[in-house]
Amino acid sequence: MKEFSAVGKRIPKTDAPDKVTGRATYGQDFKLPGMLHGAIRYSDHAHARILNIDTSKAEALEGVKCVVTADDVPETRFGFYKDNMPLKKDVVRSHRDEIAGVVAVNEMIARQAVKLIKIEYEILPAVFNVADAMAENAPLIQPNRDSNHLITNTYNHGDVEQGEAESDVVVEVTCKLPYVNHASMETCVIVAKFDHSQNLTLWSTTQIPFLLQKDLGAALGMSPKNIRILQPTIGGAFGRELDIYPYHPIAAIMAKKAQVPVRLCFSREEEFRAGPQRQPVEVTIRAGAKNNGDLTFRDVSMTLDVGAYVSWGSTTPMVMMETTASFYRVPHVRFKADCVYTNNLITGAMRGYGNPQSSFYVESAMDMLAEKLGMDPIQFRIQNANQPNTITEQGLKITSCGLEDCLKALAERAETKLEPAAQPHLKRGRGVGGTLNVGGGARIYRSDGCGATVKVDDFGHVSLITGSTEIGQGSETVLAQMVAEILSVPVDDVRVINSDTDVKMWDVGVHASRTTFIAGNAACLAAKEALGQIFETASELLGASPDSLKAENGQIIAPDGKSVSLSKVVRSRHFRSGGQMVFGQAFYDPPTELVDKDSYHGNISPAYGFGMQMADVEVDTETGQVRVLKLICAKDIGRAINPMAVEGQIEGGAQMGLGYALSEEVVIKEGKVMNPNFVDYRLFTSADMPEIENIMIESNDPEGPFGAKGIGEMGSSCVAAAVTNAIYDAVGVRLTQPPMTPERVLAALDTKAAG
Amino acid sequence: MKPFEHFAPDSVGEVLDLLQSIPKAKLIAGGTDLLLQMKQGSAQPDTVISLKNVEELRGFATRKARFRLGAGMTLRGITRSPELKKHFPGLVYAASVVASEQIRSLATVGGNICNASPSADLIPPLLALDAVAHIVSRDGQRDIPLADFFKGPGKTILKSGEILLSLFLPQPSGNMFYSKHAPRQFMDLAVVGVAVRLQKNQGMVREARVALGAVGPTPLRAKKTEALLTGKTLTPKLMLEAGEMAADECSPIDDIRGSAWYRKRMIKIHVRRNLEALL
């Protein structure tokens, strides 16, 4: 295999030094001359009719520029069910509903002023769980609908009844998965500015600049072509910024009325109360296998509380059905998901997008089956593992597939048995859990593409202008590595430009572990085109045919050893009559299809990533405290463009996954968040992190750039499954409700002891 | 946060003068409790008096068979003091499990006490050590056993114009252990905190202190449990009974950090475990 000069190298993220030394300009650091500050007034009730809004006291407060309400905007609706509006006029449907906004000289005064807005309500009955929302005569949350039932997603292959009849063992478990918050270091922030011709410029931490243009146009009643979005350095997003939320248009409404730039920045409390959350799910899985260890069927049904307005949380069943139908080989599968409106929180996209939920129930059932069969859990999974170059019943075209290699790597580690704990009340156990993730995007829009331009200037400096977005995942570094590899220049010579909708070409957004794969392929195609132009001119200079040339260390070399520098080639092409610049352009849209809208069959991703994790835990049987001693992560990543960046993704994912497993939960009571802070919403800290071992399985994907597949989400998806299986191994109780807090574990131990 | 006036006097005298002329002023030591309350709006002082520059509030010293611990001593200072480590290792341990190194370098023992949170980590150990609060004001001074200092969550016996200057600790008799039960290793508030001190003579308990945090409106002494232990020799059965009695003596509530049943159970476990450690 060819030796690479840039690809496969461990290089620190190119943007890291500026970030860790405070030089990067994050959204929250961003200032414009004359900029004022906004704050939002939210509802005081989960469901109420607004009778009157009195803004006079707020307007009278010194330092207040203006107050905005629904009266300041045309009646628009947005969201993919068109059920949300920027500011609510008649009815509020959740505690997070935005009613008014204040623009003031500073944030403190703006926040003080929103409290002075007097709102009279008529309180309406509210529903806070799926059962109540589905009850007959339940209060209707969205007036244009017949009931609070939003949608049912069903999927089938084979015949579940036949599958069950063929089963020697059958298991069933009901799991309840919690709300969790993205908890990005940077909270939501946006700066909006109108120019004199009513063009809107937004500085936004969005993950979907081009879709946001379109959605904002709809929300504001203006044309997207008059909306330009700039992205400052983004301090984490994890899916939070994958949709339009009311605060986006509200910032624009404020800027319009104030006639100056306005900044809106969430407090941490607002981030918890008004931001989207990971989709909670209540799910029952029945699954079966034959005595020989072959899987027979899976039957899954679930309900999802999507809150009062629909965002991406309601589409997570698509991902969960993929795990249910296609993770391991199962001949008979039935899946049903009901999404229901309630007066609770909005649920959005979050790293893993359904996978942390589906990995939890599928892998719980896998261990239960293995136990009933008396089989080793890893060998049982190997027997049923997906294989390369197969098409699943659902229509997923699995090309590269390192699942079996991941499992074998774990089996090898599992040969070293756990040391017993030091004291009798401490019990140790080991468990595995895995995930099937899209490995290079997911076609949920008509285009899953990304555009790229590579230009080389007279000095040999290379710019990659990419449609993709950097949200801390390290895309700037790996994209630069790929372009540097193709052009054979040092990685430092490549700058990635990715922050302006007026400059970069279209991209669907940063999600579905797609940037390395999709933006990477686009960047490679553009770089190859640029290289073709370089060879064309170099061949004149060197007197050799273009296809005999090679690029190395910034030099173009002919077969006879003669060479010319890259920058000289560019200048020679540029400074002549009829001169040309070196630039390559590409738009890469992967060879995938939208799923069939009724059967949900179809190949939505050009590659699939597989990951397995093995957790060693120690359970204190007197307190219920679970400590993770070690986490081994075996991931099929195609190829590591930058192994250090892969480790960062996996370890960061593990931190999120461990929080999901053991400590994180947004607790709500009657629609209100009870723990909107980092004291009571417990993220795993560095002190809590276990030892992590990374095993990278390089399955070399045929479609991926240099064989790479996406890795952004997988790290967080299967931790909770591995941990629950490890707890079972340690103490013989099956925890079905993350986070598996000490209290929940102890309660389960008590129940077991009571018989 | 509301704007406020900020004073940073150099001496206790000046602090007391300021307090007299602006009775509603709030004292700020490390600010790790107060600033949060100001940001959330539960405290909205117009005037804040910083104790940072007041030399007399600092330090740890021996005075006539007892020890003086300045209210302004930081928790980091406590964890770094060889003297404290020698005489009060249990207290040093309690300071070391508060929050994080960053918070500990601001947070003070006086703030931990005067904030009067039921879950404050330093209070149970100080109760178990029979600490006395030394309080001064323009009208004079008074010494109050710490056990009588707390009136409820966030409420103390301090009157307007008074500050906590220091704590007096008697020569410790016997060892003291503190255990903090919290889901995370650091940066977490105690679900329960348990301090136990035993003075033993030939295996027999002569004096017992059992102090509990986060299981009532204030940190409290489990006096029945102390009585149960006194005069007896520690046996597995007695230690178990002591745990159960302490659990009976406390009155936790259900809240976001833990259910009442769970807190009671943790008291039972940790009282027993501390006794075992003191065997």
Ligand SMILES: Cc1cc2nc3c(=O)[nH]c(=O)nc-3n(C[C@H](O)[C@H](O)[C@H](O)COP(=O)(O)OP(=O)(O)OC[C@H]3O[C@@H](n4cnc5c(N)ncnc54)[C@H](O)[C@@H]3O)c2cc1C
């Ligand atoms: C992230 C975080 C984590 C934390 N974790 C823990 C933890 O694990 N355990 C724990 O116990 N606490 C914890 N705390 C709370 C806090 O850090 C401690 O209570 C700390 O000891 C308070 O000290 P301070 O000097 O910062 O108090 P301040 O905030 O300065 O003051 C607190 C209160 O005491 C009053 N006060 C201060 N000094 C005096 C004095 N000399 N006389 C009279 N009144 C006075 C102030 O007026 C104020 O009302 C945490 C706080 C944060 C922000």
